[in-house]
Amino acid sequence: MNFCSQCGEKVRFAVPQGDDRPRHLCDACGTVHYQNPRIVAGTLPVSGSKVLLCRRAIAPRKGYWTLPAGYMENAETTQQAAARETLEEACAEVSLANLYTLIDLPHINQVYMIFRAELLGDFGAGAESEEVALFEEHEIPWEALAFPTIEQTLRHFYQDRPSGHFPLHTGTVTPEDRERYFGSA
Ligand SMILES: [Zn+2]
Numbered sequence: 001m002n003f004c005s006q007c008g009e010k011v012r013f014a015v016p017q018g019d020d021r022p023r024h025l026c027d028a029c030g031t032v033h034y035q036n037p038r039i040v041a042g043t044l045p046v047s048g049s050k051v052l053l054c055r056r057a058i059a060p061r062k063g064y065w066t067l068p069a070g071y072m073e074n075a076e077t078t079q080q081a082a083a084r085e086t087l088e089e090a091c092a093e094v095s096l097a098n099l100y101t102l103i104d105l106p107h108i109n110q111v112y113m114i115f116r117a118e119l120l121g122d123f124g125a126g127a128e129s130e131e132v133a134l135f136e137e138h139e140i141p142w143e144a145l146a147f148p149t150i151e152q153t154l155r156h157f158y159q160d161r162p163s164g165h166f167p168l169h170t171g172t173v174t175p176e177d178r179e180r181y182f183g184s185a
Pocket of ligand 1: 006027
């Protein structure tokens with residue numbers, strides 16, 4: 001951030017009085033521009049024994065497989081965000097079940113919230129997907145998944161499925177986890 005979104009003057013990056021970390025500060029109008037983590041909401045859509053995955057048509061990780069998920073918008077609930085992203089990326093209507101994985105990514109200021117969901121009907125590739133398909137467990141492209149959050153969610157799912165019990169799992173993606181997907185640059 002270079003300029004204040006309130007008044008248009010230049011901002012500086014410094015620790016405000018009484019605070020403990022640097023923020024973008026506007027000396028002209030006194031605004032402190034706080035930046036906070038973003039929520040990525042999505043679903044794990046299931047149809048019978050199969051799981052729906054989307055092959056990404058956009059960067060980052062174009063061509064790799066993901067669960068439908070994306071940034072939450074203002075004025076919607078996390079469930080609405082998860083269902084909307086599933087409709088946009090997989091053209092799929094779903095019935096949401098419980099929140100299944102809650103994964104912190106503190107090094108990139110994101111929180112993933114993935115809900116279990118039942119696929120209700122047809123699906124297809126949305127604008128951000130090259131391809132959308134259903135996978136049996138042995139067909140999951142583990143080496144071609146887009147993000148560590150997706151791998152963690154799928155691994156929990158296949159560990160839980162024999163018991164039929166799907167409790168909430170919390171986790172963290174470390175920089176090392178991310179490096180395996182994105183390289184170290
Ligand atoms: Zn200002």
